[in-house]
Structure formats: structure tokens, C-alpha cells
Amino acid sequence: MPSFLTDRSRNAAAFAVLGGAQVTLVAAIALLTVPLPAIQRQFGLDQGELALLTSAYGLSFGGLLLLGGGLAGRWGAREVFLGGTALLALASAAGGLAGDHAVLLAARFAQGAGAAMAAPAALALVTRLRPDAGERERALAVWGTLSVTGAVAGSLLSGLVAAVASWRWSFLLPAVAGVAVVAAGVVLLPPVPRTTARLDVPGALLATAGLVAIAYGLLEGATAVAVTGLLLTAGFVVLQARTTRPLLPLGLVAHRRRGAALLVVFVTAAASAAVTFLLSLYLQQGRGLSPISTSLAFLPFLLVVVMGPVSGRLLRRFGVRRVLVAGLVLAAVSMALLGDVATGGSVLAGLLVFPVASGLAFSGATVAALDGVPGEDAGAAGGLVNTAMEVGPTVGLAVLVALATARADHVAAGGVRAMTEGYGFALTAMVPVFLLAAATVAVAFAPTAVTRTHSLRTRSGR
Numbered sequence: 001m002p003s004f005l006t007d008r009s010r011n012a013a014a015f016a017v018l019g020g021a022q023v024t025l026v027a028a029i030a031l032l033t034v035p036l037p038a039i040q041r042q043f044g045l046d047q048g049e050l051a052l053l054t055s056a057y058g059l060s061f062g063g064l065l066l067l068g069g070g071l072a073g074r075w076g077a078r079e080v081f082l083g084g085t086a087l088l089a090l091a092s093a094a095g096g097l098a099g100d101h102a103v104l105l106a107a108r109f110a111q112g113a114g115a116a117m118a119a120p121a122a123l124a125l126v127t128r129l130r131p132d133a134g135e136r137e138r139a140l141a142v143w144g145t146l147s148v149t150g151a152v153a154g155s156l157l158s159g160l161v162a163a164v165a166s167w168r169w170s171f172l173l174p175a176v177a178g179v180a181v182v183a184a185g186v187v188l189l190p191p192v193p194r195t196t197a198r199l200d201v202p203g204a205l206l207a208t209a210g211l212v213a214i215a216y217g218l219l220e221g222a223t224a225v226a227v228t229g230l231l232l233t234a235g236f237v238v239l240q241a242r243t244t245r246p247l248l249p250l251g252l253v254a255h256r257r258r259g260a261a262l263l264v265v266f267v268t269a270a271a272s273a274a275v276t277f278l279l280s281l282y283l284q285q286g287r288g289l290s291p292i293s294t295s296l297a298f299l300p301f302l303l304v305v306v307m308g309p310v311s312g313r314l315l316r317r318f319g320v321r322r323v324l325v326a327g328l329v330l331a332a333v334s335m336a337l338l339g340d341v342a343t344g345g346s347v348l349a350g351l352l353v354f355p356v357a358s359g360l361a362f363s364g365a366t367v368a369a370l371d372g373v374p375g376e377d378a379g380a381a382g383g384l385v386n387t388a389m390e391v392g393p394t395v396g397l398a399v400l401v402a403l404a405t406a407r408a409d410h411v412a413a414g415g416v417r418a419m420t421e422g423y424g425f426a427l428t429a430m431v432p433v434f435l436l437a438a439a440t441v442a443v444a445f446a447p448t449a450v451t452r453t454h455s456l457r458t459r460s461g462r
Contacts, residue, residue: 010188011130013188015126017181017188017189018125018185018189020181021085021122021178021181022143022147022150023149023150023153024088024150024181025115026150026154027153027174028088028111028174029061029154030155030158031174032053032054032167033154033155033280034155034158034159034162035158035161035162036053038166039053039167042167053101053104053108055216056109057108057109057115058215059215060109060111060112060113061112061115061119061390062116062215062391063116063208063209064112064116064208065116065120065383065386065387065390066207066208066248066380066383066384067247067383068080068118069120069124069381069383070200070204071117071121072117072121072382074194076191076192076193077121077125077192078185078191078192080117080121081118081121082186084114084115084117085114085185086178086182087110087113087117088114089114089176089177089178089179090110091110091113092107092111092172092173092174093171094107094110096168096169096170107171114178116386120380120382120383123143123370124192125190126139128190129190134316137316138312138316141309141311141312141366141367142363144308144359144362145358145363146308147362148272148304148359151272151301152298155276156295156296157173160292160295163290200245200246203236203240203246203247206232206239207233207236207248210230210232210235211233211387213226213229213232214229214230214233214394214395215229215391217229218395218398248384252380252381257368257445258368258371258381260444261324261366262388264324264361264362264364264437265361265366265385265392266391266395267396267434268362268365269392270395270400270430271331271354271433273392273393273396278404278426278427280294281423282419282423283297285416300348302355303352304359307355307359308363310359311323312363315364320445321441323360327358327359327360327363327364328357328434328437328441329434329435330357331354331357332435334350334354335354335427335430336428337349338354339424339428341423341424341427369385401426403422403429407422407425408422
């Protein structure tokens with residue numbers, strides 16, 4: 001590491017590298033959204049091939065995350081992070097230079113595999129860089145907003161790429177960012193002790209196959225595939241309960257507060273994907289906006305960038321429980337505002353409220369999900385958080401699109417009016433979901449009798 005850097009500045013630079021990688025991993029998903037029609041025309045793809053190309057990154061990313069967390073513990077978080085980021089960069093370059101559809105699809109799957117290695121390893125490194133509890137909480141609060149930041153950055157760049165350059169830059173931009181992250185990471189990132197336990201390969205295969213089957217079944221409407229995925233996932237849970245060194249220690253999920261925090265990540269990520277997807281269609285189909293104008297309409301989402309530091313201060317002052325409940329209630333309000341797309345009058349207000357709400361929710365949930373996790377389980381816990389972050393949009397989007405379609409089919413007017421009402425109905429359906437999540441958090445994070453007694457003794461000086 002450079003000798004002229006102090007420990008504090010070195011850690012800050014290392015955190016910036018990890019944060020830049022996290023933003024890139026998520027932005028790479030959204031970068032392909034707007035240029036899809038150009039790709040479809042060039043390679044002559046049908047709708048099924050285009051849908052698979054769109055979802056390939058998320059399928060491999062979500063399906064391999066738990067394996068990535070296990071590898072981070074077994075091979076070292078620094079090494080797995082650098083290897084995963086390098087794989088992402090190489091796959092992105094291959095996609096940008098692809099001469100046919102098969103290479104493009106393979107590159108998309110490989111991008112997701114690299115991201116699945118890098119994401120949980122990065123989170124494990126963050127906890128290593130911030131051993132002090134207070135500093136770690138502030139860092140995780142910022143980290144919780146980076147995925148939304150990446151999604152916003154990807155959406156904005158997606159429109160710009162479609163307007164001024166070839167679709168190939170949707171792949172080449174993550175390649176350039178990945179190379180920069182690896183170069184800086186080799187210098188700045190500290191080594192992390194490895195575990196000596198054998199990697200649970202059967203568990204990794206079951207988890208990957210189950211998550212990929214569930215995601216693919218929901219995206220493609222293949223019920224049998226989704227059911228098979230559920231059965232494989234159930235088999236994974238049984239195996240984890242019986243093995244001595246599981247890929248996913250079930251205690252991480254069974255913990256009351258951590259389970260509630262993962263639910264918050266899942267629901268908020270699902271809503272973020274639904275808002276971006278449904279409103280992008282509404283603005284282009286219902287309002288007639290161009291791709292670049294549609295991307296610019298999401299500029300209010302940049303508010304989430306400032307929510308990391310703000311959430312950190314609020315968490316220290318009010319605690320995780322109050323911040324999470326406030327964020328979830330605000331998210332419910334934003335869904336009610338966005339659900340009124342038929343009139344269009346409250347869409348801007350909803351776009352302003354939602355990034356504030358999601359920033360509070362993601363920050364508080366990330367802190368809670370990693371609170372008290374032993375060092376040897378940091379990779380697995382990071383994999384869980386990222387799995388909830390990636391599976392949430394897949395499941396949530398499939399359900400909400402089905403709701404929107406069903407509602408549109410029952411609107412007599414048909415056409416754009418039916419489509420708009422369908423989108424509004426789907427977004428409004430998230431209101432009770434967020435309120436239920438807020439109630440779950442309020443109960444799960446309620447102080448126990450032991451906690452209250454300890455607090456009273458501390459205040460009285462006993």
C-alpha cells in the first residue's frame with residue numbers, strides 16, 4: 001500500500017473502491033434496459049430470446065450469491081472480490097465485442113457470475129475495514145444506499161447510451177470501471193483471514209439451481225420450473241440443517257431481527273425494480289417520452305445518494321427500529337402517490353419521496369442484517385443481503401407485472417388507459433406490503449424485557 005497514506009485515509013480510499021464496485025455491479029444490470037431494441041434488431045432476436053438476455057445477469061447473480069459468500073470465506077474476501085470484479089470486466093468486454101447472440105448471452109451470464117463473487121466479498125471487506133462498531137454502522141448505512149445509486153446511474157446512462165452511442169457501450173462501460181476497481185483494489189484492499197472449513201459444494205449446487213429455477217420460472221411464467229426451484233431450495237435448507245459447516249448457517253436467517261431486516265431489503269428492492277420498470281413503460285407508452293427523456297425523469301432518484309450519510313446520523317440518534325419503520329411508512333406513502341399515474345399529478349411527488357424512503361430502509365436493514373455477525377460468517381451474511389437484493393426484484397416484478405396485466409384486462413376502455421390503470425394498480429398494491437413490513441419490524445425490533453432491564457441498570461449506574 002502507498003506509504004504516504006495514513007490508516008484512516010487508506011481505509012477511506014479502500015471503502016471508495018468497494019463502493020464504486022457495488023455501484024458498478026448494479027448499474028451493469030440496468031445499463032442494458034433502454035438499448036434492448038437496438039440489440040434485438042441487430043441480432044434478429046424474438047421476444048423470448050430478448051427476455052432471457054435481459055434476465056441472464058440477474059439469474060446468475062442471484063443464483064450464485066450464496067456460493068460467492070462461501071468462496072469469500074474459504075479463499076479470502078480480497079482475492080474473491082478482485083477475481084469476481086476481473087471476471088465481470090472480462091465478460092463485459094466480451095459482450096461489448098460480441099459478434100453473435102450466443103456470445104452475448106454467455107457474456108451476460110458470466111457478468112452475473114463475476115458480480116456474485118464480488119458483491120458478498122465486498123461487504124465482508126467493509127466490515128473488516130470498520131472494526132469499530134460506530135464506524136461500521138455509518139459505513140453500512142452508506143453501503144445500503146449504493147445499490148439504489150447503481151440502479152439510478154445505470155438507468156440514466158442507459159438512456160444516454162441509447163441516444164448517442166452504440167449499444168456496445170452498455171457492456172464496455174462496466175468493463176472500464178471493473179479494470180479501474182481491480183487496479184486500485186490490488187493496492188488498497190487489506191488481506192482477510194481465510195476459513196479452513198471445506199466448502200459445501202452440494203449445498204452450493206442446490207442453492208444455485210433452486211434460485212435460478214425460481215427466478216426463471218417466474219420470469220418466463222413456467223410454473224413447473226418455479227415449483228422445481230422451490231423443491232430444490234427446500235432440499236438446500238434440509239441439507240444446511242444437517243451439515244456441520246453449512247454454506248448458509250440457518251441461525252443467520254432464523255435470528256428475529258436479521259430475518260426482518262432481510263424482509264425489508266427484499267420488499268424495498270422489489271419496489272425499486274417495479275417503479276423503474278413500470279414507470280419507464282408508462283412514460284414512454286403513455287406520455288410519449290423519448291428514451292433519454294425517460295431516463296432524465298428519474299433524476300429525483302439521485303436523492304438516494306445523500307441518504308447514506310443522513311441515514312447514518314439518524315440511526316445513531318433514533319436507532320434502527322424507528323428509522324426502518326419511518327422508511328417503510330414513507331415507502332407506502334410514495335407507492336400511493338405513484339399509484340395515481342392515471343392523473344399523473346402525484347408522480348413527481350412519489351419520485352421525490354421514494355428515494356428518501358428506500359434510502360432509510362436499505363441503510364437500516366443493511367446495518368441490522370450484519371449486526372453481531374461473526375467474522376467467519378461475514379461472507380455468508382453479505383451473500384444473504386445481496387441475495388435478498390437480487391431475488392426481490394425478480395419475484396416482485398413478476399408478481400406486479402401479472403397484477404398490472406390482470407387489471408388492464410378488466411378495464412373496458414382498453415389501450416393506453418387500461419395500461420396506465422394496470423400500472424397504477426400494481427404500484428398501489430405495494431402500499432399494504434410496506435405497511436405489513438413496518439409492523440413486522442416494529443415487533444421484531446421491540447426491546448425485550450432483558451434489554452429494558454439492562455438499559456435501566458446502565459442509566460442508573462449499576
